[in-house]
Amino acid sequence: MQIVTFTRSTPDTAAALTVGADGKVSWGGAGTVVNPWDEYALEEAIVQAKNIGGKATVVAIGSEMHNEALKTSLAMGIDEAVRVEDPTLDPNDGLAYGVAAAAAVQKIGDTALVIFGKEAVDVGTDWHTAVTARKLGWPLITAVSKIISLDTAAGTIKVERALEGGKQVVTSSLPAVISVSKEINEPRYPSFIGIRKASKAVIPTWSLADIGATLPGKTTETTAIRGLPVRNEQVEMIEGEPAEQAAKLVEKLFAEKVL
Amino acid sequence: MSVLVWIETNDGAAKPTSWEALGAGKIIADGYGVPLTAVVFGKNAAAVAQQAIQNGAASAIAADDATLEPYRLEPYAALLTKLVQEHAPKAVIAVSTSAGRELLAASAADTDSGLLADATEISVTDGKVTVVRPVYAGKLVSDAVSSGAGTVFVTVRGRAFKPLGENAGATGEVKTVAPALAEADIKTKIESFEAETGTVNLTDAAIIVSAGRGIANNPKEPPAGTDKPDVWKAQDGFATMIQPLADVLGGAVGASRAAVDAGYIPYAHQVGQTGKTVAPDLYIAAAISGAIQHQAGMRSSKVIVAINKDPEAPIFKMARYGLVGDIYKIIPALTDELKKRLGK
Numbered sequence: 001m002q003i004v005t006f007t008r009s010t011p012d013t014a015a016a017l018t019v020g021a022d023g024k025v026s027w028g029g030a031g032t033v034v035n036p037w038d039e040y041a042l043e044e045a046i047v048q049a050k051n052i053g054g055k056a057t058v059v060a061i062g063s064e065m066h067n068e069a070l071k072t073s074l075a076m077g078i079d080e081a082v083r084v085e086d087p088t089l090d091p092n093d094g095l096a097y098g099v100a101a102a103a104a105v106q107k108i109g110d111t112a113l114v115i116f117g118k119e120a121v122d123v124g125t126d127w128h129t130a131v132t133a134r135k136l137g138w139p140l141i142t143a144v145s146k147i148i149s150l151d152t153a154a155g156t157i158k159v160e161r162a163l164e165g166g167k168q169v170v171t172s173s174l175p176a177v178i179s180v181s182k183e184i185n186e187p188r189y190p191s192f193i194g195i196r197k198a199s200k201a202v203i204p205t206w207s208l209a210d211i212g213a214t215l216p217g218k219t220t221e222t223t224a225i226r227g228l229p230v231r232n233e234q235v236e237m238i239e240g241e242p243a244e245q246a247a248k249l250v251e252k253l254f255a256e257k258v259l
Numbered sequence: 260m261s262v263l264v265w266i267e268t269n270d271g272a273a274k275p276t277s278w279e280a281l282g283a284g285k286i287i288a289d290g291y292g293v294p295l296t297a298v299v300f301g302k303n304a305a306a307v308a309q310q311a312i313q314n315g316a317a318s319a320i321a322a323d324d325a326t327l328e329p330y331r332l333e334p335y336a337a338l339l340t341k342l343v344q345e346h347a348p349k350a351v352i353a354v355s356t357s358a359g360r361e362l363l364a365a366s367a368a369d370t371d372s373g374l375l376a377d378a379t380e381i382s383v384t385d386g387k388v389t390v391v392r393p394v395y396a397g398k399l400v401s402d403a404v405s406s407g408a409g410t411v412f413v414t415v416r417g418r419a420f421k422p423l424g425e426n427a428g429a430t431g432e433v434k435t436v437a438p439a440l441a442e443a444d445i446k447t448k449i450e451s452f453e454a455e456t457g458t459v460n461l462t463d464a465a466i467i468v469s470a471g472r473g474i475a476n477n478p479k480e481p482p483a484g485t486d487k488p489d490v491w492k493a494q495d496g497f498a499t500m501i502q503p504l505a506d507v508l509g510g511a512v513g514a515s516r517a518a519v520d521a522g523y524i525p526y527a528h529q530v531g532q533t534g535k536t537v538a539p540d541l542y543i544a545a546a547i548s549g550a551i552q553h554q555a556g557m558r559s560s561k562v563i564v565a566i567n568k569d570p571e572a573p574i575f576k577m578a579r580y581g582l583v584g585d586i587y588k589i590i591p592a593l594t595d596e597l598k599k600r601l602g603k
Contacts, residue, residue: 010395011395016551017395017398036396037533094376095367095372095374098368121395121396122394122395124376124392124393124397125377126360126364127367127374127376134365134369139333139446140332140365142332142357142360142361162527165454165455166452167455168449168452168453169450170447170448170449171447171448172447172448182534217406218406219371219411220373220403220405221404222394222403225402226401227399233577233578233579235565235576235579235581236579237580237582237583238580238581239583243592243596245582245584245589245593246589246592246593246595246596249564249580249593249596250593250597250600253580258465258541258561258562259541259597
């Protein structure tokens with residue numbers, strides 16, 4: 001039985017990003033990291049694969065830069081890694097990504113559960129998560145904050161979800177697709193031995209033909225990426241004793257009409 | 260031809276932010292010259308549908324069935340997909356809540372349609388929908404455009420679009436439809452729901468008071484034998500200082516990642532790259548230095564007030580008002596002053 005998870009390499013979270021004249025995003029000398037939300041999915045995949053006596057496989061979709069994230073995943077303790085790459089496949093297109101991801105899960109086979117991180121920080125969306133579930137025809141449970149039980153013999157999963165208004169407990173049949181929130185676990189750091197082993201790993205790549213995926217036509221396109229509009233703020237420092245500062249600030253906030 | 264707007268409900272009442280989705284939907288409907296139709300599923304759907312018409316929809320589609328309350332993705336997506344196939348709308352819009360995001364993504368997948376997520380601006384040009392949306396965890400923005408063919412699904416950031424306003428006299432047709440799935444065909448079952456009461460939802464809040472790691476510099480001493488004095492001090496600070504200020508302002512309590520990671524406050528309050536993205540009218544950052552990851556989550560706030568003991572803290576660069584000093588002296592003074600001024 002397999003637990004399948006997905007990851008990608010994204011710019012170091014502390015890096016300042018710039019957009020070149022060619023419209024490409026760069027992050028100076030800073031490296032890439034595992035997409036921050038995926039750390040929780042990777043940890044959960046390792047834990048749950050062990051619980052069910054199965055294997056955890058991680059998939060990345062896109063260019064060779066994502067091997068970084070795959071190697072970190074292996075170093076953490078994921079059993080297998082594979083990358084899907086094809087010249088016609090744009091991993092930033094959520095529809096194409098999901099179609100390819102679903103086909104990759106089918107090819108891996110014998111999968112009980114697919115675990116995604118909350119979203120991909122580079123494209124800023126979790127669109128691909130829902131597409132993967134719908135193309136597989138499996139139920140999708142998002143915002144999972146705890147796996148209460150995963151019973152592959154009975155073919156059921158019971159989870160807690162962290163929603164805007166509170167906590168919901170949901171059961172579903174397996175196989176299923178879930179996305180996990182930060183509350184679910186404390187991701188482990190890769191071990192020294194894990195890093196050494198992962199550095200030697202050869203990561204297989206699959207083409208769309210290998211996984212038998214046919215992409216739908218392109219439906220959306222990103223035409224430009226740019227820096228944020230500058231916050232044109234000249235900070236006004238409010239001086240004085242605390243009571244004075246408070247009185248002056250309240251006066252300003254009333255004038256701003258935000259109270 | 261139409262533009263469909265999903266009105267998210269909870270226990271038979273519309274979420275107030277859903278009216279913002281009608282505001283966003285109207286831009287696309289007008290751009291294509293097609294009517295705006297509200298879609299309401301769940302308890303009380305017909306009544307909420309009437310409300311949607313009073314809030315700017317020309318007509319509405321309602322489905323009220325036991326399988327549709329409370330919200331679940333499978334029955335909702337199956338029915339929305341069916342409606343999209345029947346009506347071939349130019350666009351489907353919803354607010355980018357956890358339900359809105361997954362519902363539109365699922366239905367877009369079912370119909371092989373495009374999705375533009377988390378739009379903060381929308382326009383229609385040359386028969387295509389263009390949106391401005393954040394990428395790279397809010398550090399950059401992008402323009403994304405639909406192909407113009409078929410249906411495009413668009414989720415909109417909360418508080419980014421204005422509701423159309425209420426007209427109590429507005430009338431329109433409400434069409435009732437049956438669910439697409441029977442309970443036996445739905446694989447997910449809700450076992451229980453435990454509501455968190457008394458807290459204001461961060462992403463809906465007009466005012467947010469956030470605190471960072473410095474909240475642990477509480478002058479109060481924990482009871483003897485307290486295991487982690489800094490955690491006690493910080494939690495006491497949130498409870499007895501930050502929350503009262505938020506209460507006076509009718510706002511919500513936020514926090515930096517450092518404060519969450521230190522165990523000072525639950526993750527649900529985290530603002531920033533791996534937390535919530537917020538855009539309130541007023542954001543008060545207390546003892547938050549303003550790391551780039553935090554800025555990504557709050558930089559769209561209208562007015563930012565920074566209170567920090569370090570005059571060099573990066574947060575002052577993005578604030579409109581800066582107060583240098585001890586939050587444990589300034590915030591209680593601020594709460595007192597506001598109580599006086601607001602008559603509370």
